[in-house]
Amino acid sequence: MKTLIIAEHNGKQLSPAVQQAVTAAQFWQAPVDLLVAGGNDAIVQAAASITGINRVLHANAVYLAHPLAEDVTNLILSIASDYQVILAAHSSFSRNILPRVGALLDVAMISDALTIHADNTYKRSGYAGNVHNVIRSTDNIQLLTVHSSNFAAASLGGSAEVINIDVPASFTKTRWISETHNLSDRPALSSAKIVVSGGRSLGSAENFEEILAPLATKLGAALGATRAAVDAGYAPNDIQVGQTGVVVAPELYIAVGVSGAVQHTYGMKDSRIVVAINQDPDAPIFQVADYGLVADLFEAVPTLTAALN
Amino acid sequence: MMKILVAVKRVVDYNIKVRVKPDGSDVDIDGVKMGVNPFDENAIEEALRLKEQGKAIEVIAVSFGTQVNQDVLRHALAMGADRAILVESTAKLQSLSVAKLLKAVVEREQPNLILLGKQSIDDDAGQMGQMLAGLLNYPQATFASSIKIEGNEATVTREVDGGTETLALNLPAVITADLRLNEPRFVKLPNLMMARKKPIETMSADELGINLEPRLKLLKVNEPPARKPGIRVNSVEELLNKLRAEEGITL
Numbered sequence: 348m349k350t351l352i353i354a355e356h357n358g359k360q361l362s363p364a365v366q367q368a369v370t371a372a373q374f375w376q377a378p379v380d381l382l383v384a385g386g387n388d389a390i391v392q393a394a395a396s397i398t399g400i401n402r403v404l405h406a407n408a409v410y411l412a413h414p415l416a417e418d419v420t421n422l423i424l425s426i427a428s429d430y431q432v433i434l435a436a437h438s439s440f441s442r443n444i445l446p447r448v449g450a451l452l453d454v455a456m457i458s459d460a461l462t463i464h465a466d467n468t469y470k471r472s473g474y475a476g477n478v479h480n481v482i483r484s485t486d487n488i489q490l491l492t493v494h495s496s497n498f499a500a501a502s503l504g505g506s507a508e509v510i511n512i513d514v515p516a517s518f519t520k521t522r523w524i525s526e527t528h529n530l531s532d533r534p535a536l537s538s539a540k541i542v543v544s545g546g547r548s549l550g551s552a553e554n555f556e557e558i559l560a561p562l563a564t565k566l567g568a569a570l571g572a573t574r575a576a577v578d579a580g581y582a583p584n585d586i587q588v589g590q591t592g593v594v595v596a597p598e599l600y601i602a603v604g605v606s607g608a609v610q611h612t613y614g615m616k617d618s619r620i621v622v623a624i625n626q627d628p629d630a631p632i633f634q635v636a637d638y639g640l641v642a643d644l645f646e647a648v649p650t651l652t653a654a655l656n
Numbered sequence: 657m658m659k660i661l662v663a664v665k666r667v668v669d670y671n672i673k674v675r676v677k678p679d680g681s682d683v684d685i686d687g688v689k690m691g692v693n694p695f696d697e698n699a700i701e702e703a704l705r706l707k708e709q710g711k712a713i714e715v716i717a718v719s720f721g722t723q724v725n726q727d728v729l730r731h732a733l734a735m736g737a738d739r740a741i742l743v744e745s746t747a748k749l750q751s752l753s754v755a756k757l758l759k760a761v762v763e764r765e766q767p768n769l770i771l772l773g774k775q776s777i778d779d780d781a782g783q784m785g786q787m788l789a790g791l792l793n794y795p796q797a798t799f800a801s802s803i804k805i806e807g808n809e810a811t812v813t814r815e816v817d818g819g820t821e822t823l824a825l826n827l828p829a830v831i832t833a834d835l836r837l838n839e840p841r842f843v844k845l846p847n848l849m850m851a852r853k854k855p856i857e858t859m860s861a862d863e864l865g866i867n868l869e870p871r872l873k874l875l876k877v878n879e880p881p882a883r884k885p886g887i888r889v890n891s892v893e894e895l896l897n898k899l900r901a902e903e904g905i906t907l
Contacts, residue, residue: 520795522823609672
């Protein structure tokens, strides 16, 4: 029995979540191989230095410079028969690839496993974290992504063997064109340590910007919004926090003028500290807030911004 | 001219807080308001816009489940889909099963583009589109925030961690919609009335000869631990003091 980890990288460096995936993979107590598709020597060496792995399988080809789901899938399928467990850290990279692998192996996939209970049993969330499901896979191959922040990072300092493996022919029906990176001064919403979110009580797009942006800037925070604020046109869709938007779990979540509809609280209730500022003392957001301030947001938020260092 | 297939899942309305059954066997959706999976609405909307741009001639909506799924298909028809197919099954359908059923529909309908939601808001799996693309050996683009069709090629911008990626796909292809792709139109009452006249064809999943046995067994469902009760503060100053002194947050 062997375990395969699909290692994510961005062409320059290995994703730190690979170390967490290695810890998750130790559950099966089987030799662990890391597959690196594309990438340079530095990435391969970084992968080989993770302790607890057996080998790094490096697949290199010109077409893997920007690995497509179709190509990485075919690459995984070319070696899959050696493995009983195939996993990766949950991310937009792995979510794009592993279901395709699952369909072609005729294996059901477990997305974003929170914990591993047994060699075929996992806990994962549904309804944007509102319920936890314990599920057991009946397939002979376990195919999953893991919620990396729930697993400690495997240490560095190892020196696993690196093997170059053959690559299958490229998938010619999809072409990579370009990529962009978020260059905003603000951190990405999904990984920000602090999030400042606004609801419909902001009243307008101008208020949203004038009241919340200075606070977010001072805190080095990402800006978020409720679905109601997005629907009202106060904020763009891509910063929506909730069941139909982004799920966040920052150190500090500041909800400003947010009523606390379930579809919103689904998306932020795993934050470490929740602060709510709302004029309505009965607003449901106070039920999930660690610190609630009943106040007029148009006075309280500028006061808060001014009081910060 | 393209034919576009969209799949519509019936899920608990996003405004409803789901409850777990007392025996922990599943969530209790008895009598709960249901609706179209929000990401599927984005997929329907995009298909309709492509038709309105003259890029497509027909938008077909398909749903999998029992006769109750008529309501979400009617919603798709009221938004503007031309016709609908209900693939009837009483089985508990998981992503892999739905992908196999949808493949059978694709083989019958031969659409140039299959537009799906990126995930459903009940299971949060986000797998079905990629599985379908794999089964069909089609190009795939998940988490789409922009789609342009020129001739036999779709140029798709995808939302990925930390930025975007743009791909060109030869049609036929599978594309899954992110929320940023568009804002779905509201359904007006007259459209809902007109949608009643549009055809919904019913097919039996059993006749497709696909093994629909769930591979993942649900053993236990529970609610995650509740947050500890919070406190009220009386001023911004008190709030900052608490965050700094008791929570150790540097502000």
